[in-house]
Amino acid sequence: MGPDYVANKALAMGFICVSPGCRGRNCEWPEDDPRAKNGRYYGKAPAAIVDLKAAIRFLRHNADQLPGNYDHIVTHGGSAGGGLSCLIAASGDNPVFEPYLKEIGAAEESDKVLGSASFSPVQDLDNADGAYEFEWGHVPYGGGPFSQQEPRLVDQTLSQELRDIYAARLDACNLTGHGDWGKLTVDNLADYILQEYLFAEAKRFLDKKTPAEREAYLAANPWLKPDGDGYTFTFADFASHAGREKDLPAFDEFPLSNAETLVFGSATTPARHFTDFSLQKTTGDPNARVDEDLRYLTQIFNPIWHVLQGNPGCADHWWIRHGGVDGATSVPTVLNLATALENQGKQVNARIIWDGGHCEDDDPEGLLAWYCEICGYTPQ
Numbered sequence: 001m002g003p004d005y006v007a008n009k010a011l012a013m014g015f016i017c018v019s020p021g022c023r024g025r026n027c028e029w030p031e032d033d034p035r036a037k038n039g040r041y042y043g044k045a046p047a048a049i050v051d052l053k054a055a056i057r058f059l060r061h062n063a064d065q066l067p068g069n070y071d072h073i074v075t076h077g078g079s080a081g082g083g084l085s086c087l088i089a090a091s092g093d094n095p096v097f098e099p100y101l102k103e104i105g106a107a108e109e110s111d112k113v114l115g116s117a118s119f120s121p122v123q124d125l126d127n128a129d130g131a132y133e134f135e136w137g138h139v140p141y142g143g144g145p146f147s148q149q150e151p152r153l154v155d156q157t158l159s160q161e162l163r164d165i166y167a168a169r170l171d172a173c174n175l176t177g178h179g180d181w182g183k184l185t186v187d188n189l190a191d192y193i194l195q196e197y198l199f200a201e202a203k204r205f206l207d208k209k210t211p212a213e214r215e216a217y218l219a220a221n222p223w224l225k226p227d228g229d230g231y232t233f234t235f236a237d238f239a240s241h242a243g244r245e246k247d248l249p250a251f252d253e254f255p256l257s258n259a260e261t262l263v264f265g266s267a268t269t270p271a272r273h274f275t276d277f278s279l280q281k282t283t284g285d286p287n288a289r290v291d292e293d294l295r296y297l298t299q300i301f302n303p304i305w306h307v308l309q310g311n312p313g314c315a316d317h318w319w320i321r322h323g324g325v326d327g328a329t330s331v332p333t334v335l336n337l338a339t340a341l342e343n344q345g346k347q348v349n350a351r352i353i354w355d356g357g358h359c360e361d362d363d364p365e366g367l368l369a370w371y372c373e374i375c376g377y378t379p380q
Contacts, residue, residue, distance in 0.1 A: 005364055006076070006361070006364050006367060006368065009364070009368055010368060010371065013368065013372075013379040014377070014379055014380060015371065015377075016067055016068035018055070018059065020051070020052060020055035021051070022047070022048045022049075022051035022052050022055075022084075023042055023043040023047040023048060023051055024043045024047065024048045024263070025043055025259060025262050025263060033262060033265070033270045033271075040267040040268065041265055041266065041267050041268070041269070041270055042267070044263065044264065044265045044266055044267065045263050045264050045297050045298075045301045046097070046100060046297060046300060046301055048084060048263075049084060049087050049088065049091070049097070049301065050097060050100040050101060050104065050106075051104070052084060052088055053088065053091075053097060053101060053106065053111040054101060054104060054106035054107070054111075056073060056088070056109075056111045056113065057101070057106050057107040057108075057109040057110070057111050058106075058107055059073075060107070060109040060110060060111075061107035061109050069375070071114065072114050072374075072375040072377075073113040073114055074113065074114055074115040074116065074117060074317070074371060074374070074375070075088045075089055075113055075115070075116045075117070075118075076116075076117045076118075077117075077118055077119070077121075078118070078119035078120055078121075078358075078359035079119070079120050079121075079122055079328060079358065079359055080122050080259070082118035082119050082120055082121030082122065082123075082359070083118070083121045083122045083123035083125075083303070085116045085117065085118040085121065086116055086118050086121045086123050086303040086320075086337065087123065087301065087302075087303045087306075088111070088113060088116065089113050089115065089116030089303070089314065089315035089318070090116075090303035090304070090306040090307050090311065090314050090315070091300070091303070091306040091311060091313070091314075092110070092111055092112030092113055092311070092313030092314060092315060093110055093111060093112045093311075093312070093313030094300075094306060094311050094313060096300050097111075097300070110313075111313075112313040112315070113315050114315060114316065114317060114374060114375070115315050115316065115317030115318060115319070115374050116315055116317075116318050116319070117319040117367060117370075117371075118318075118319070118320055118321070119321045119322070119359040119360065119361055120321070120322050120323060120326050120328055120329060120334075120358050120359045120360070121303075121320065121322075121329070121334060121337070122328060122329045123302065123303050123304070123329075123333070123337065124302055124303070124304050124333050124336065124337065125251055125252075125260050125263075125274065125298065125301070125302065126274060126275055126298040126299075126302060127165075127166060127169045127333070128250065128251045128329060128330070128333050129162050129165075129166075129248075129249040129250055129251050129252055129275065129277065129278075130162040130163060130164075130165045130166025130167075130169060131166050131330045131332040131333040131336070132162075132246065132249075132250040132251070132329070132330045132333075133154075133159045133160075133162040133163045133166065133248070133250075134163050134166055134186065134189070134330065134332055135235075135239045135330040135331055135332060136239050136242075136244040136327070136330070137154070137156070137159035137160070137162075137163060138153075138236060138239070138240075139239055139240050139242075139243065139244040140152055140153050140244065141153070141154055141244045141246070141247050141248070154244075154247060154248035155248060158248055158249075158281070159248060161277070162248070162249065162277060163186070165277060166186070167185070167186040170184065170185060170186060170189065170336070171185055173304070173308060173336065173340065175336060175339045175340055175343060176339070176343050177192050177196065177339065178196055178342075181196075184336075184339065189332060190234075190235035190236075191235075193235060193331060193332065193335060193352075194233075194234075194235055194238075197335065197350075197351070197352050198233075198235075198238060198324070198352060198354075199230055199231065199232065200230075201324065201351065201352055201353065201354040202224065202230070202231045202233070202354055203229070203230045203231060204354065205354035205355060206218075206231065221241065223237040223240075223241065238324070241325070242324060242325040242326070242327060243325065243327060244327060245327025245328065246327060246328075249275075249277065249278055252273055252274055252275045252277070252278040253278070254278060254281065254282050256270075256271040256272070256273065257271070260274070261273065261274070263301075264294060264297065264298065272294060273290065274290060274294055274297075274298050275290065276288065276289055276290055303337060304336065304337050304340050307337070307340045307341055307344055308340055310344065314341075314344065314346065315346070316346055316347060316374075317346070317347045317370075317374040318338070318341055318346055318347065318348045318349065318350070319349050319350075319367060319370055320334060320337070320338050320348065320349070320350040320351075321350075321351055321353060321356075321360060321361060321362075322334040322351075322352050322353070322356070322360070323352075323353050323355075323356030323357045323358055323359070323360035324352050324353055324354045324355055324356050325355055325356065325357060326356065326357055326358045326359075326360065328358050331352055334350070334352070335350065335352070338350035347374075349370065
């Protein structure tokens with residue numbers, strides 16, 4: 001059951017559903033990127049988040065004319081929309097967006113929200129390439145059901161370089177794991193994800209099967225080892241099971257042809273490299289650095305940046321889901337955000353759904369119950 005089911009059921013339960021539009025890309029290739037009549041590109045970062053904040057301000061500005069309780073706004077989205085759902089919720093009322101909101105004439109209202117529901121949120125883009133290599137650097141790219149290429153390992157030197165960049169980034173975040181885990185680093189992150197999330201998900205998944213189905217699944221996946229009433233495995237085997245969907249680098253692609261490089265284009269340039277790594281590799285200049293204006297945009301467009309800054313307007317309630325075999329973004333990227341939120345005292349309900357695909361939602365009824373809980377609402 002997908003988002004339409006949730007929206008329709010929420011309406012039937014008495015919630016108000018709003019689906020605002022926003023500027024953004026509507027294509028895959030730079031030459032088709034939308035332009036205004038004056039020839040300038042539009043929809044580049046931070047346009048999407050600015051428009052969505054303006055929509056929230058519009059609702060609040062007209063609260064006396066519209067149904068609903070605008071103290072109880074919960075954002076909902078999947079994939080890039082999941083990333084925007086997280087970004088809206090993390091950046092509530094952050095003054096860094098005021099110049100952009102004034103430029104488009106947004107109402108002078110709060111854009112803070114109560115919570116965020118996100119599914120496979122594609123976010124933390126300036127660090128996502130390294131996290132992708134952390135999970136899939138050892139896994140061949142290509143050869144999957146939608147691939148036209150023979151399987152091959154990505155360049156292992158470049159993969160290691162990205163993993164090293166990610167290690168420094170993770171260390172700088174100072175994330176603290178559950179219980180006695182302490183600070184999360186690349187040395188303990190895989191074990192943390194296994195023991196705090198994945199072992200429980202494997203058990204949840206297999207416990208729902210009949211004995212015959214469970215036996216067949218384990219026979220087809222011998223890397224899963226029964227252990228007491230649960231199962232153990234390595235993070236490397238889990239990643240191999242999921243398969244690698246994207247080439248290196250996964251987000252700031254060298255050819256400047258994918259969604260993320262288009263998002264960080266400008267009014268005069270359809271796409272731009274937004275990481276020093278890709279800029280250096282494509283220019284051949286080891287000292288090349290992303291322009292400061294673009295570096296600033298990647299920061300304010302990143303939910304975890306707002307969380308780590310301790311933004312006072314950050315939402316209090318978070319529902320985060322990601323499919324275990326979803327190669328659109330990595331498990332560490334999703335769970336780093338969840339951990340940062342937990343470290344800020346936020347209520348976080350996060351899961352990696354075993355064998356779940358992109359934007360997987362295996363518990364829509366649980367999501368609707370969560371809406372009711374955080375809003376203090378009892379359906380009539």
